[in-house]
Amino acid sequence: xxxxxxxxxxxxxxxxxxxxxxxxxxxxxxxxxxxxxxxxxxxxxxxxxxxxxxxxxxxxxxxxxxxxxxxxxxxxxxxxxxxxxxxxxxxxxxxxxxxxxxxxxxxxxxxxxxxxxxxxxxxxxxxxxxxxxxxxxxxxxxxxxxxxxxxxxxxxxxxxxxxxxxxxxxxxxxxxxxxxxxxxxxxxxxxxxxx
Amino acid sequence: xxxxxxxxxxxxxxxxxxxxxxxxxxxxxxxxxxxxxxxxxxxxxxxxxxxxxxxxxxxxxxxxxxxxxxxxxxxxxxxxxxxxxxxxxxxxxxxxxxxxxxxxxxxxxxxxxxxxxxxxxxxxxxxxxxxxxxxxxxxxxxxxxxxxxxxxxxxxxxxxxxxxxxxxxxxxxxxxxxxxxxxxxxxxxxxxxxx
Amino acid sequence: xxxxxxxxxxxxxxxxxxxxxxxxxxxxxxxxxxxxxxxxxxxxxxxxxxxxxxxxxxxxxxxxxxxxxxxxxxxxxxxxxxxxxxxxxxxxxxxxxxxxxxxxxxxxxxxxxxxxxxxxxxxxxxxxxxxxxxxxxxxxxxxxxxxxxxxxxxxxxxxxxxxxxxxxxxxxxxxxxxxxxxxxxxxxxxxxxxxxxxxxxxxxxxxxxxxxxxxxxxxxxxxxxxxxxxxxxxxxxxxxxxxxxxxxxxxxxxxxxxxxxxxxxxxxxx
Numbered sequence: 001x002x003x004x005x006x007x008x009x010x011x012x013x014x015x016x017x018x019x020x021x022x023x024x025x026x027x028x029x030x031x032x033x034x035x036x037x038x039x040x041x042x043x044x045x046x047x048x049x050x051x052x053x054x055x056x057x058x059x060x061x062x063x064x065x066x067x068x069x070x071x072x073x074x075x076x077x078x079x080x081x082x083x084x085x086x087x088x089x090x091x092x093x094x095x096x097x098x099x100x101x102x103x104x105x106x107x108x109x110x111x112x113x114x115x116x117x118x119x120x121x122x123x124x125x126x127x128x129x130x131x132x133x134x135x136x137x138x139x140x141x142x143x144x145x146x147x148x149x150x151x152x153x154x155x156x157x158x159x160x161x162x163x164x165x166x167x168x169x170x171x172x173x174x175x176x177x178x179x180x181x182x183x184x185x186x187x188x189x190x191x192x193x194x195x
Numbered sequence: 196x197x198x199x200x201x202x203x204x205x206x207x208x209x210x211x212x213x214x215x216x217x218x219x220x221x222x223x224x225x226x227x228x229x230x231x232x233x234x235x236x237x238x239x240x241x242x243x244x245x246x247x248x249x250x251x252x253x254x255x256x257x258x259x260x261x262x263x264x265x266x267x268x269x270x271x272x273x274x275x276x277x278x279x280x281x282x283x284x285x286x287x288x289x290x291x292x293x294x295x296x297x298x299x300x301x302x303x304x305x306x307x308x309x310x311x312x313x314x315x316x317x318x319x320x321x322x323x324x325x326x327x328x329x330x331x332x333x334x335x336x337x338x339x340x341x342x343x344x345x346x347x348x349x350x351x352x353x354x355x356x357x358x359x360x361x362x363x364x365x366x367x368x369x370x371x372x373x374x375x376x377x378x379x380x381x382x383x384x385x386x387x388x389x390x
Numbered sequence: 391x392x393x394x395x396x397x398x399x400x401x402x403x404x405x406x407x408x409x410x411x412x413x414x415x416x417x418x419x420x421x422x423x424x425x426x427x428x429x430x431x432x433x434x435x436x437x438x439x440x441x442x443x444x445x446x447x448x449x450x451x452x453x454x455x456x457x458x459x460x461x462x463x464x465x466x467x468x469x470x471x472x473x474x475x476x477x478x479x480x481x482x483x484x485x486x487x488x489x490x491x492x493x494x495x496x497x498x499x500x501x502x503x504x505x506x507x508x509x510x511x512x513x514x515x516x517x518x519x520x521x522x523x524x525x526x527x528x529x530x531x532x533x534x535x536x537x538x539x540x541x542x543x544x545x546x547x548x549x550x551x552x553x554x555x556x557x558x559x560x561x562x563x564x565x566x567x568x569x570x571x572x573x574x575x576x577x578x579x580x581x582x583x584x585x586x587x588x589x590x591x592x593x594x595x596x597x598x599x600x601x602x603x604x605x606x607x608x609x610x611x612x613x614x615x616x617x618x619x620x621x622x623x624x625x626x627x628x629x630x631x632x633x634x635x636x637x638x639x640x641x642x643x644x645x646x647x648x649x650x651x652x653x654x655x656x657x658x659x660x
Contacts, residue, residue: 084559088351351537
């Protein structure tokens with residue numbers, strides 16, 4: 001029972017399919033179950049799901065829980081509503097990638113002085129504004145991010161060179177609105193920065 | 196049965212807590228269940244979970260499925276990187292905001308006796324644990340910080356009242372100085388000579 | 391202050407009488423090897439934290455702090471730090487001044503008629519210490535609370551449908567520029583966050599080169615594959631600069647068989 005629940009818990013918690021080997025990996029060596037055992041338990045979990053809203057399916061890279069397709073039309077309505085607003089952190093990250101590309105996450109963090117959340121990078125990738133174009137050959141091989149053609153298209157730019165150059169950007173008065181001005185110089189966070 | 200499964204499926208698919216109203220929203224108007232019905236079904240789902248690896252918990256912004264914490268140590272092995280550790284400065288700042296909200300930066304600094312770094316406030320805002328809810332009507336109009344629903348969600352709380360109670364302040368009832376006999380030894384006249 | 395001689399004086403006679411008991415030994419935690427001091431200071435969240443440590447470590451009652459003794463220890467730390475020319479946060483000095491003030495006020499003989507309404511000079515300090523301590527504890531409590539992705543994990547199931555019309559927010563280029571301006575101004579305050587003022591078209595070309603290399607099945611690609619004749623001399627120059635930059639950052643290798651022959655580019659793989 002415990003074995004089965006641990007496997008079930010892992011499949012629910014992982015955000016991606018898990019292979020049999022990965023499932024074995026959640027156990028310490030001394031009580032790691034055999035492959036056959038894991039496979040058997042997966043079968044049991046699959047049977048348990050029969051009357052329920054989800055199913056445990058095997059895809060190319062392993063097993064994952066998915067919502068049974070008969071329920072997808074309801075569930076999809078969760079996303080039909082309001083778009084989320086982009087936060088300050090996302091905008092800044094995007095700006096740094098645009099100007100400093102190709103840039104690693106560490107480089108972005110260096111400029112911003114704050115850690116960059118995985119969610120932000122994922123959102124930018126999902127929107128297809130940013131993509132990984134390679135890995136830097138330093139320990140850890142961090143991904144190198146760059147902007148895409150879709151990014152240029154969205155903002156009606158021919159090339160990145162159409163963005164104002166860095167040297168002049170600081171001197172441009174982008175928005176005369178006083179309250180924006182106030183909040184630029186001193187780095188004091190204001191409501192505007194809340195995501 | 197179908198109603199219950201649709202609710203269950205929605206809770207599994209959403210990556211965030213869902214409120215009763217949001218759960219009602221997945222149904223078309225003509226077959227939208229009553230609030231009581233949704234609440235009743237949630238209770239049933241919670242009971243269904245008893246023998247399983249997961250539980251349906253209520254946090255500030257609604258209901259969400261999570262892995263029962265008894266399985267956390269196994270599940271944690273799915274991720275190579277260790278969860279972020281927050282520094283004391285950040286936690287103290289967060290604690291002051293959580294218990295004294297709305298609080299200005301100056302008030303936080305008063306309690307801690309040191310300047311609060313902009314980075315800490317920024318990090319708290321980016322984690323969406325803290326946001327600006329207004330400005331104090333004193334010179335400089337400092338921002339007033341408060342915690343968010345996301346903060347409560349993250350820490351598995353339904354309301355601020357669920358926070359562990361703050362230690363009570365003891366009455367200060369000072370006895371006449373007890374250390375009058377101190378021999379300072381550094382040339383300062385001792386108390387004996389003075390009093 | 392000359393620390394060594396000061397220590398000697400302190401050690402020879404009872405240091406203090408704390409709640410009636412003579413105190414002979416120098417608290418062990420007072421002397422810290424100089425190289426550890428920096429680490430030591432970093433573990434404190436400020437002067438209140440340091441004071442609390444001094445008080446707690448000697449099992450003193452926060453409501454009845456022997457101000458003179460604590461002041462002396464505190465100032466000794468400050469002196470040690472200054473002797474080491476450590477950069478001391480101003481707050482530590484402010485606290486030292488405050489302690490010195492309390493100390494001097496306590497030493498002053500009081501007039502009988504002041505006694506009633508004048509607050510004990512320690513009261514304010516004790517209030518601050520208590521207030522800080524309760525939030526320090528609250529911070530520990532918060533840290534100990536079960537937390538998502540550390541103690542709790544979401545249980546999710548994937549929704550597989552062809553396409554969710556997930557609405558995405560519109561943003562204007564100006565918003566991004568503003569955000570960048572903000573980062574720049576912030577970064578300018580720190581000299582070590584120098585942002586290189588490079589020509590954007592070079593940056594863009596750097597991305598393109600890496601992208602083309604990544605997607606190519608060939609081991610090497612010639613210099614010419616990265617720009618078109620249509621781009622003319624400008625294209626060649628930008629490509630050349632981008633290649634130099636990538637080379638400098640160790641992202642590509644440049645190989646030339648013989649002088650004046652074509653230049654070949656390959657991505658660096660460990």
